[in-house]
Amino acid sequence: MPKIKYITHDGKEYDVDAHEGASVMEAATSSNVPGIDGDCGGALACGTCHIYVDPAWFAKAGTPAQDAEQEMLSLLDNRQDNSRLSCQISMSAELDGLVVRLPRGQH
Amino acid sequence: MTPSVNDEELARTTPLDQFDVSRPELYLREGLHPYFKRLRDEDPVHYCKQSAYGPYWSVTRFEDCVAIDTNHKVFSSDASVGSFVLDDATLNPVVENGLFLPNFLGMDPPRHDIHRKVVSPAVAPENLERIEPLIRQRSQKVLDSLSIGETFNWVERVSIELTTMMLATLLDFNFEERRNLTRWSDVVTASPGDGVIESWEQREKELRQCEATFQKMFAERKAAPPKSDLISMMAHSPEMADITPEEFLGTVVLLIVGGNDTTRNSMSGSAMAAHLYPAEFEKVRSNQALIPSAVSETIRWQTPIAHMRRTALCDYEFRGKQIRKGDKVVMWYLSANRDERVIANPMAFIADRKNPRHHMSFGFGIHRCVGNRLAEMQVRVLWEEFFKRFSKIEVVGEVTRIPSCLIHGYTSIPVRLSK
Numbered sequence A: 001m002p003k004i005k006y007i008t009h010d011g012k013e014y015d016v017d018a019h020e021g022a023s024v025m026e027a028a029t030s031s032n033v034p035g036i037d038g039d040c041g042g043a044l045a046c047g048t049c050h051i052y053v054d055p056a057w058f059a060k061a062g063t064p065a066q067d068a069e070q071e072m073l074s075l076l077d078n079r080q081d082n083s084r085l086s087c088q089i090s091m092s093a094e095l096d097g098l099v100v101r102l103p104r105g106q107h
Numbered sequence B: 001m002t003p004s005v006n007d008e009e010l011a012r013t014t015p016l017d018q019f020d021v022s023r024p025e026l027y028l029r030e031g032l033h034p035y036f037k038r039l040r041d042e043d044p045v046h047y048c049k050q051s052a053y054g055p056y057w058s059v060t061r062f063e064d065c066v067a068i069d070t071n072h073k074v075f076s077s078d079a080s081v082g083s084f085v086l087d088d089a090t091l092n093p094v095v096e097n098g099l100f101l102p103n104f105l106g107m108d109p110p111r112h113d114i115h116r117k118v119v120s121p122a123v124a125p126e127n128l129e130r131i132e133p134l135i136r137q138r139s140q141k142v143l144d145s146l147s148i149g150e151t152f153n154w155v156e157r158v159s160i161e162l163t164t165m166m167l168a169t170l171l172d173f174n175f176e177e178r179r180n181l182t183r184w185s186d187v188v189t190a191s192p193g194d195g196v197i198e199s200w201e202q203r204e205k206e207l208r209q210c211e212a213t214f215q216k217m218f219a220e221r222k223a224a225p226p227k228s229d230l231i232s233m234m235a236h237s238p239e240m241a242d243i244t245p246e247e248f249l250g251t252v253v254l255l256i257v258g259g260n261d262t263t264r265n266s267m268s269g270s271a272m273a274a275h276l277y278p279a280e281f282e283k284v285r286s287n288q289a290l291i292p293s294a295v296s297e298t299i300r301w302q303t304p305i306a307h308m309r310r311t312a313l314c315d316y317e318f319r320g321k322q323i324r325k326g327d328k329v330v331m332w333y334l335s336a337n338r339d340e341r342v343i344a345n346p347m348a349f350i351a352d353r354k355n356p357r358h359h360m361s362f363g364f365g366i367h368r369c370v371g372n373r374l375a376e377m378q379v380r381v382l383w384e385e386f387f388k389r390f391s392k393i394e395v396v397g398e399v400t401r402i403p404s405c406l407i408h409g410y411t412s413i414p415v416r417l418s419k
């Protein structure tokens, strides 16, 4: 099972074993990691699964694949270059050890 | 009293091509659910040939509403092609040379995005943490004024009062004059003879006062150092450079209208749910960690905005139906939130529901409610403070509802509280 490390805005760390194929959003909400809401359930329709990809992982997981994700991201007020919607990152062996940081809040 | 109508029976026997779920009397008697259920099951993308608002499509399943809401390139909410509600006249100019209030719910990108970004930081969780203490203090005062054992209208004394205070706090509006906010919110959506205004001229005159008030506040806050209220944040926002004075007013009015009936009816819905589902209410009272979940469930169960509408920008086939350019397409959030395909036991209020945030009430896509966390915070504070003072709400008289297919809510809920 690929591992993900979530780091909250105030520095708390949560390590989660994700199922292969689960999204970074699902892995967080199913293990009660606070700070990711995922209101739309992964439909790319709410923007409440916003995360920052750690610089070391940027090449592998930093770039949105779809225009629709870019569009939802562009409406967030705490967006940065390494912002992603975590429901759009699917976990695989290649992403084992992924580190993501969480914003202060989702809305 | 009207003679009782059996909506279950009517929904079963009326031919589908005669269905019109926009009729106000259905909302006045809360009779629409059986019609929506039949549409979801038998004709989830339904064409109504004739209604008070002309022909329109009804989309009634959850997943289909999400699909329309997120496809804004085909399904527009821009005021130039129609409106974001079924009735074209709402928020659009009616008198010649009348005051037009452009607002970003009625805009497509790129204009929409600029406006939304101006207000978004003011209602982001970080900023809400700053205004929560004042909202709590003001909520406490209102709840302290309620007497145990006395019968009163919850809508007036609690829902309207707290919503008005919440908006006044967000805008840092003169607190003594806060009822002006409620008045302007009513006036902007009013038409002559509806009990709110007498003539279009009166509407125009009152809105000009509203404009003058906010222009003055804007100028004062621009000259002062930045603060955490919405007007100050707008005044100091770099994106404001691209916004005209009329657009500024349109945006402020959108926030007042958008935050008003919706939050009010979430609080009214809280009282109704507490009365109708006493075991669920008790569950939350004895385990207050459930409050956030109960708040989301209240907003789902109530669905304060029954629909949003879009206009098709081109011919488009959707779930086997041919939608034509210019057609009105209505997403019935009230039905989506009762869709058994997505929500288990959807008619019931369940305080500890799995995935309580997964509901349709705030819409989805680029127009998804920007005030969602503010509304949730206000309703959460209400429940938290309520439990410190009372243990039970009972509805003790006739409840009256709003005869509207847009605002799903109440005008009167007579209640009695116990310690």
Ligand code: HEM
Pocket (backbone or CB within 6 Å): B069, B104, B105, B106, B116, B123, B170, B254, B255, B256, B258, B259, B260, B262, B263, B266, B299, B303, B304, B305, B308, B361, B362, B363, B364, B365, B366, B367, B368, B369, B370, B371, B372, B374, B375, B376
């Ligand atoms: C429970 C309370 C509320 C409900 C149910 C609600 C519902 C909605 C809905 C259904 C939409 C349109 C979504 C769409 O078209 O996809 C919306 C948009 C909006 N709401 Fe709310 N709302 C609530 C509270 C508030 C509050 C408190 C505010 C602000 C003070 C607010 C401000 C807005 C604004 C500005 C928009 C337009 C967003 C855009 O076009 O990008 N709402 N809301």
Ligand code: FES
Pocket (backbone or CB within 6 Å): A025, A037, A038, A039, A040, A041, A042, A043, A044, A045, A046, A047, A048, A049, A085, A086, A087, A088
């Ligand atoms: S969960 Fe809604 S956009 Fe990712």
